[in-house]
Amino acid sequence: MSLERINPAELSPPTGFSHAVAATGSRLVLLAGQTALDGSGKVVGDTLPEQFERALANLLAALAAAGGTPADLGRVTVYAVDVAAYRDHAPELGRIWRRLAGRDYPAMAVIGAVRLWDDQALVELDGIAVLD
Template identity: 85%
Template sequence: MSVERINPAELSPATGFSHAVVATGSRLVFLAGQTALDGAGKVVGETLPEQFETALANLLSALAAAGGAPADLARVTVYAVDVAAYRVHAGELGRIWRRLAGRDYPAMAVVGAVRLWDEAALVELDGVAILP
């Protein structure tokens, strides 16, 4: 498997994401949206950073169960019920990402959502990974 992250000089600097990811491999893993649900199915964490950390950990757990690692992520979409709050906490969310997933950023997008499936959820992450 190889993953090549492409960040063209003529685009704005990629901070916390890659503009494009070229991936080759033999297994494509589609990761379902993950919120801050604990093992009992209850949303945990009251703040956006707390919920982001749990949602990312859940996404990475699903990826690991499929045989992948954070560097295998080619695409992640973040759904936030409050994009302004996401921007305010961007630095802290970036530190959480780097601690759990490292610095090999996938192509990413943040999408504002009116609400998520679990009404108490503030953020949800889904993704696509390429495994060897």
């Protein structure tokens, strides 16, 4: 498997994402949206960074169960109930990402959502990974 991160010079410099990711491999893993649910199904964390960390950890746990690693992520979509708060916390969220997933960023988008499935959820992440 290989992922090629593509960031054309004529586009704005990417911060915390790649503009495009070309993937080759034999196994496509589609990762369902993950929020900050704990093992009992309760949302944990009162702040956006706390919930982002748990949601990302949950996404990476699902990926690991499928045999993948963070480096296999080709695409991640973030759904946030407050995009302005997401932007305000971006430096901290970036540190959380790097600690849990490393410095190789997938193609990403942040989408504002009126609400998520669980009323208490502030953020949800889903993704696509390509494995050998």
